[in-house]
Amino acid sequence: MFWRFAAYGFLKNLRLFEPFLILFFREQGLTFFQIGVLYTVRELTTNLLDIPTGVLADTVGRRVTMVLSMLTYILSFAIFTLTSSFYPFALAMFLYGLGDALRSGTHKALILAYLRMRGWSHLKVEYYGGTRSWSQRGSALNVLLAAILVFFTRTYRWVFALSAIPYIINLLNLATYPAKLDELVKRGKRREGKWGIISLFSFVRSPDYLRALMNSSLYVGLFKGTKDYLQPVLKALALSFPLFLYIGGERRTAVAVGIVYGVIYVLNSVASENSYRLKSALRGREGLAINLTYALGSAAVMGAGITFHLSITWLAVLMFLLLYVVQNLRMPITLSYITGTVPEEKVATALSVESSARTLYAAILSPILGLLADHFGVGVALAVVGAFTFLLTPLVSVRDRE
Numbered sequence: 001m002f003w004r005f006a007a008y009g010f011l012k013n014l015r016l017f018e019p020f021l022i023l024f025f026r027e028q029g030l031t032f033f034q035i036g037v038l039y040t041v042r043e044l045t046t047n048l049l050d051i052p053t054g055v056l057a058d059t060v061g062r063r064v065t066m067v068l069s070m071l072t073y074i075l076s077f078a079i080f081t082l083t084s085s086f087y088p089f090a091l092a093m094f095l096y097g098l099g100d101a102l103r104s105g106t107h108k109a110l111i112l113a114y115l116r117m118r119g120w121s122h123l124k125v126e127y128y129g130g131t132r133s134w135s136q137r138g139s140a141l142n143v144l145l146a147a148i149l150v151f152f153t154r155t156y157r158w159v160f161a162l163s164a165i166p167y168i169i170n171l172l173n174l175a176t177y178p179a180k181l182d183e184l185v186k187r188g189k190r191r192e193g194k195w196g197i198i199s200l201f202s203f204v205r206s207p208d209y210l211r212a213l214m215n216s217s218l219y220v221g222l223f224k225g226t227k228d229y230l231q232p233v234l235k236a237l238a239l240s241f242p243l244f245l246y247i248g249g250e251r252r253t254a255v256a257v258g259i260v261y262g263v264i265y266v267l268n269s270v271a272s273e274n275s276y277r278l279k280s281a282l283r284g285r286e287g288l289a290i291n292l293t294y295a296l297g298s299a300a301v302m303g304a305g306i307t308f309h310l311s312i313t314w315l316a317v318l319m320f321l322l323l324y325v326v327q328n329l330r331m332p333i334t335l336s337y338i339t340g341t342v343p344e345e346k347v348a349t350a351l352s353v354e355s356s357a358r359t360l361y362a363a364i365l366s367p368i369l370g371l372l373a374d375h376f377g378v379g380v381a382l383a384v385v386g387a388f389t390f391l392l393t394p395l396v397s398v399r400d401r402e
Contacts, residue, residue, distance in 0.1 A: 001114050001181075002131065007173055008107060009135030014166035016146040016159035017080070018139075019257045022231045024156035028084050032378075036370025038086075038093045039225070043363035045097025046104060050356045053101045062106050063177050069102035070171040077167075080160040104355045108335070110181050117180075124339065129332040133270075136328060140265035147258025154250050208398065212290070212338045213354055215396040219294050221361025222389045223327050225369055226301050230320040232378055233304070234260055237313045260317055264324045271328040286337045287398045293330035295393050297323055301386030309379025316379075337398065 017024065025035045057065040072095045079092035111128060115121050146159050238256035304319035338350055365385060372381035 001178075002127070004173060004177065005107075005111055005114075005131045006134035008170060009131055010138035011166040011170035011173065013135045013138035014142045014145070014163065016142060016149060016163045017077075017156070018228075019143045019146050019261050020150060020156045020159060020231065022228045023235060023253065024080075024159075025089070026232070027156055028089075030086060030089075032370035032373040032381075033367060034086055034370070036367035038089055039366035039370075040363045041090050042093040042097040042100070043224070043359045043366065045094050046100040047356050047359040047363060049098060049101040050104055050359075053098075053104070056102075057106055061179075062110055062181075063174055063179070065102050065106055066174040066177075067171055069099045069106075070167050070174065072096075072099040072102065073167050074164045077160045077164050081157060100359075108351055110177070112339070113181050124332075124336045128335055132328070132332060136265050136268035136271075139268065140262055143261035143265060144258055147254045147261075150254040150257075151251050156250075209338070209350065211396055211398045212334070213357055215290055215294055215398055216334050216338065216354055217357035217361050218389055218392060218396060219297055219330070220327075220358040221365055222298065222301060222385065223323065224358070224362040225365035226304075226382060226385065227320070227323065229304075229369075229373075229378055229382060230260075230317070231257070233308055233313060233316050233320065236308075237317060240313065260321075264321050267321070267325050268328040271325045286333055286340075289333050290330060290337060291393070291397045293326045293333075294396065295390065297326040297330075298386055298390035298393070300326065302383050302390055303386070305379045305382025305384070305386055307379075309377060309383065 022035060025038070030038075053065065076092045076095035076099065079088055079095070083089065083092075108128070111131065112121075112124070115124065115127060120127065145162075149159055149162065150156060234256045235253045238252040300319045300323040304316045304323070307313075307319060308316035335351075338354055369381050369385055372384055
């Protein structure tokens with residue numbers, strides 16, 4: 001099943017629009033605040049529908065839920081392709097958020113069920129890191145294809161239409177997962193109770209879990225809210241770069257996006273696949289690894305904002321590169337830590353709550369970031385939110401577990 005799991009992540013990350021999403025919205029005349037509101041629509045939809053879609057997954061099965069997720073994504077891509085104003089975009093973002101809610105935590109639960117079935121639960125970091133590395137390889141190919149498409153079409157619109165192709169293939173991949181995995185997850189969910197979230201109160205008072213929840217949700221919320229601001233930074237770098245002056249602005253931006261995002265995702269793949277080495281280098285101290293990466297990633301956002309504001313654009317790009325790499329180093333370790341703080345039969349609930357918490361923070365952060373960007377510039381906005389998250393480091397630091 002490893003290659004089936006890896007194929008899911010690889011195909012899921014072939015979202016050709018992603019490296020150009022903010023630039024596409026800006027091309028359509030939207031302000032940064034409106035873009036922030038659209039991001040909030042997506043994140044709040046995911047947050048509010050996470051539990052109902054979890055109940056749906058319990059009822060109809062996770063494979064069916066994942067297939068429905070792919071279908072809602074495809075419909076979202078169609079709306080983006082055919083419309084050009086704020087309200088249709090809001091509907092498309094709602095559908096995109098619904099797709100995220102339908103798959104949120106679901107695929108991780110299938111992987112963990114498979115590892116339990118094979119007696120490989122102790123290999124969570126290595127196995128999940130391995131499958132995630134293929135997601136990053138998909139992202140690397142994604143940005144190359146997207147850059148080529150924008151370079152030759154000179155528009156961002158068609159990246160949405162062509163994104164539907166890998167999602168159709170992924171739909172077929174998910175639909176043919178073994179039924180036994182569904183049954184294993186369902187048994188675990190039945191032990192938790194029909195609504196799952198009710199049983200959360202039996203471990204939510206655990207200091208280890210609460211700190212891990214806050215640490216993960218704040219960091220991932222920061223990452224999701226700020227990562228796409230690399231796009232206007234790259235556009236500024238491309239327009240100021242003396243090479244390729246003979247080609248138009250969109251083409252120069254496409255070249256810069258293709259090169260930089262390609263490097264980022266190749267490094268991300270290596271980082272995700274080797275995240276266990278960070279844990280080993282720190283003598284198995286998961287807590288220390290999580291705390292260090294939280295502080296480093298927050299500082300990277302702050303540094304990106306300061307350097308971009310000072311027009312040191314190349315250094316701002318390097319700060320974003322660091323942010324992406326740190327995210328992929330810490331995710332498998334954080335998953336291992338969180339699942340180790342709760343009873344095995346409540347792992348799915350714990351992951352669902354963590355997912356809801358991080359989408360909520362991203363939903364709050366996005367319009368604030370957009371408002372700051374409209375009034376004070378992208379650099380100041382990034383510096384402020386990065387500094388705020390960094391200052392919370394002492395409050396969300398986790399301790400090493402035995």
